Amino acid sequence: MTTANSDRTPDISAAVGGQKNVEQLHKTSRDFRSDTFTMPTDAQLMAALTASRGDDVYHEDSDTAALEARIARMCGKEACLFGASGTMTNQLAIRTHMKQPPHSIITDHRAHVHMFEAGGIALFSQATTHGIVPENGIHLTAEDVRGALQLGNNIHIAPTKLVCLENTLSGIVFPQDEVERISDLARDHGIGMHLDGARLWNVAAKEVEARGLDASKEADVTTVLTHLLEPFDTASLCLSKGIGAPIGSAIVGPKEFIERARWFRKAFGGGWRQSGPLAAMADHALTHHFPRLAGTHALARRLANGLEAAGFEIAAPVDTNMVFFDATPLGLTTKQVVDALAAHPDPITISANRCVLHHQTSPQAVDDFIKVVTLLAEGVPVDKRSPREVGNIRKSIQVLTPPSDPVPEKPRKRVKLGY
Numbered sequence: 001m002t003t004a005n006s007d008r009t010p011d012i013s014a015a016v017g018g019q020k021n022v023e024q025l026h027k028t029s030r031d032f033r034s035d036t037f038t039m040p041t042d043a044q045l046m047a048a049l050t051a052s053r054g055d056d057v058y059h060e061d062s063d064t065a066a067l068e069a070r071i072a073r074m075c076g077k078e079a080c081l082f083g084a085s086g087t088m089t090n091q092l093a094i095r096t097h098m099k100q101p102p103h104s105i106i107t108d109h110r111a112h113v114h115m116f117e118a119g120g121i122a123l124f125s126q127a128t129t130h131g132i133v134p135e136n137g138i139h140l141t142a143e144d145v146r147g148a149l150q151l152g153n154n155i156h157i158a159p160t161k162l163v164c165l166e167n168t169l170s171g172i173v174f175p176q177d178e179v180e181r182i183s184d185l186a187r188d189h190g191i192g193m194h195l196d197g198a199r200l201w202n203v204a205a206k207e208v209e210a211r212g213l214d215a216s217k218e219a220d221v222t223t224v225l226t227h228l229l230e231p232f233d234t235a236s237l238c239l240s241k242g243i244g245a246p247i248g249s250a251i252v253g254p255k256e257f258i259e260r261a262r263w264f265r266k267a268f269g270g271g272w273r274q275s276g277p278l279a280a281m282a283d284h285a286l287t288h289h290f291p292r293l294a295g296t297h298a299l300a301r302r303l304a305n306g307l308e309a310a311g312f313e314i315a316a317p318v319d320t321n322m323v324f325f326d327a328t329p330l331g332l333t334t335k336q337v338v339d340a341l342a343a344h345p346d347p348i349t350i351s352a353n354r355c356v357l358h359h360q361t362s363p364q365a366v367d368d369f370i371k372v373v374t375l376l377a378e379g380v381p382v383d384k385r386s387p388r389e390v391g392n393i394r395k396s397i398q399v400l401t402p403p404s405d406p407v408p409e410k411p412r413k414r415v416k417l418g419y
């Protein structure tokens, strides 16, 4: 299992990728703004060089077709469509699900499809979106969804035609048994199920690890992805986030659905021509970067532990590659933290209290991050800290003595998370 990213061959060498890209990769390894800030590796670009160069609009590009077939197979779905971005594949999928207004969609109130896709649902699908606040503050439940269903012939309503979930949402894994309960409910009412699985690769990596499977064995990854996606009719999986393709996202679903989505993709202006090199880079990422994700998740936990030991509060469960911190118990603002990290001689970049790790995040960057925030916290006089924080520091010291009673699981807080 990959636990750190330092002892492997560099992703970019001066001889192949050029010195400016070696330097950019170093900055990337210290950039915690998003997992979209990865760089194509030399090996990825070499794969692009030898890719097929046919016209995909005419179904004549063999590497694009092979990538689509591979992802469909891995997800346990009939077919797949390779598209330009997560926004495009989500909106294409939603447009394909929705037939004729009046109609509506249920999402989490924080869902990317609802909040951060430029109003695409209203624009392309003419649908009303019901953004629901989960009762437990973390993820929707079947009860939340049941309470929001718009059913029947009352002419005042826009009937629910689709439930759209997101996994992970802010790095948090959606419990699969709850996904299944929601899916059973939707299916009972003939309502479609779509997943924004922009970061489903992270969920799959975590699950592969939890089951003791091998992330470099396609059969093992297929078993897990198929299980995760069984409750959904369709899903969109980003290739340019966790696994580090430069461009691309895939929709998976029934063959007829994907054919229809391909039609809409053309109407959206997203039919692409010589897409083989892009497909080859995504295919390379699936094979070579997916197995790195467990190491990325371990680094995220290391960062969270370091922040917590320094007195920061961790505002959301660190299930995968994101760490949300709260500096207020220390009497600090997020901006102070951003500035202190930027002032390091080898700067570290964050833009908010959301830290996102990726397959090129370096262990050194995490260690430096922890050192900077620890020094920053030590600079805050104890009487300026909240009583809760002083308690936290005592707790972090007492960790050395193993507690005799089982430690109760920390309650998952209501958290306002964002992008």
Ligand SMILES: Cc1ncc(COP(=O)(O)O)c(C=O)c1O
Binding pocket: 084, 085, 086, 087, 088, 090, 112, 113, 166, 196, 198, 199, 238, 240, 249, 419
């Ligand atoms: C959960 C989620 N879904 C979809 C997207 C959209 O992806 P893209 O930026 O490729 O359009 C993002 C992007 O950050 C995302 O975080």
